[in-house]
Amino acid sequence: MKSDILLYIDSATSDNDLRFLDSFLPDLLAQRLQKIETAGTVYYSVPSSYNGTLSGSAACFVRSGHDDVEFWKDLFARTGSGHICKIYADSPFLDPSIIREMIDHHLKYLAEFTFSENLPAGFSCEIVSKELINAIPDLKEKTLPLPQVIKANLNQFDIEIYYKDPDIRDKRISFLSSRRRDAVIMERIYNLGSAFPPYETVRGIIDEHPEVLHIGPSYLEIELTGRCDLECIFCYRNFLKQRHGDMGKDLVPVLLEQMKSFNLPYTVCFGGSGEPLMHPNIYEILSAVEGDSLVESIIVETNGLYADANYRTHVSKDGGKIRTIVNMNGMNAETYTRLHGKDFFERVHRNILDLSEAAPGRVYIQIMKINETEPFLDAYYDFWEKLKVPIILQKQNTYLGMIEDRRYSDLSPLDRIPCWHLQRDLYITADGSVVFCKQDVDALNAAGTIRSSALAEIWEKKKTAFMCDYRKKYPASPGCASCDEWYTFNA
Secondary structure: OOEEEEEEOOOOOOOOOOEEOOEEHHHHHHHHHOOOOOEEEEEEEEEOOOOOOOOOOOOEEEEOOOOOHHHHHHHHHHHOOOEEEEEEOOOOOOOHHHHHHHHHHHHHOOOOEEEEOOOOOOOOOEEEEHHHHHHOOOOOOOOOOHHHHHHOOHHHOOEEEEOOOOOOHHHOOOOOOOOHHHHHHHHHHHHHHOOOOOHHHHHHHHHHOHHHHOOOOOEEEEOOEOOOOOOOOOOHHHHOOOOOOEOOOOHHHHHHHHHOOOOOOEEEEEOOOOOHHHOOOHHHHHHHHHOOOOEEEEEEEEOOOOOOHHHHHHHOOOOOOEEEEEEOOOOOHHHHHHHHOOOOHHHHHHHHHHHHHHOOOOEEEEEEOOOOOHHHHHHHHHHHHHOOOOEEEEOOOOOOOOOOOOOOOOOOOOOOOOOHHHHHEEEEOOOOEEEOOOOOOOOOOOOEEOOOOOHHHHHHHHHHHHHHHHOOOOOOOOOHHHOOOOOOOOO
16 A cells, blocks of 8 residues: 655745755655655646646646645545645655655554644645545535644544654744745755755754854844833833934835845834834835835834824735734723823724724734733633734743833743744844844944944854854843743744
């Protein structure tokens, strides 16, 4: 008994995404997989938008949507297969020994569906049996991709879950070449040994050469202004050595231009010590950032006071890049005023509801997990979930003890891992100072300014701090050893 192979080309994936170094990955993977004794015929699945090397091949099946139940029914009917192993075609590091083990497990235990619980994308596969497709019940999720349908109804199927040591999920790498950032990391790993490494060795290679991860910022937080109409009890703005002003509107285009030197996708967050929507040129700035092809998403972190009709009009026409996070710590005027310093509860509440209608699915409310919010947290969740507004439960950042610690529980993991922020973040203060870490709110350790220094040069300077942290030799300034933000994650 064998399992046929389906090399799956995802939507918006081009031939360029399917090339790694000098190899066309569908051909490379087919060669590797054909050496597996229990692997049968290799097929390809491409979206209808695909127009590349595989087009017109007899073994290539064009799909109009994703791999839902109907897609799999058609695939089994056309191939006559009993089992099909789905593998993403942009997986240069794919280890045939893992695929062999997963197929063997699937066939040995007569599973209907086999997947990996811990392997990152690019190393694993999903194996589907014809019996599952023929017997699948009429589930409400039936139009979703098949793996989602099955994982949402695990108890209804014969499932084999494959686990492989070591676990490298904490590295947050997809190992898919269509993701530019991960492709660069894989190229660096490959070049260390001029070979495709076995899965078991990848974690050791990264730990020995952590510099392969430090390739460019993926999260750029920009402080447009230090001004704000509120006086929140948990805000570091009240403890700055000097309150910040407005960023000159000319600095944002400079930032966007300098980010091109990395040629990597990234997220822009407008946050910092003040209220970004108070900046006099906010809409001009938003439009400039929206138009940059490297910017994948924009996060506006706001107190909601100025998320008014003008803002709603803008985000409803922005093309979907902007996500709005409204900080609202209160269930009523009384609790809101106690935490935010002033009573704007009704105004913010109305702005949230109106904004969620104007940009559905792109508006979130954020509440701090502190002593003062704990008594009404359940009621808060019930209220906003009924209105279908997603909630972010935010850990309090004390900024290295600058602010009183109001947390009623400590969620820190037992084992410290390398700081994600040092690996991927940059923070730009309103005057253009570039700091490696947002904990340095006064920019006392700024590595330069965007007016006088190239961002690529500043990023290279950051590598030392990143490497020291990775090897647990924590930088003394701004006090990495005492920080508890290392496990939080941006983008």
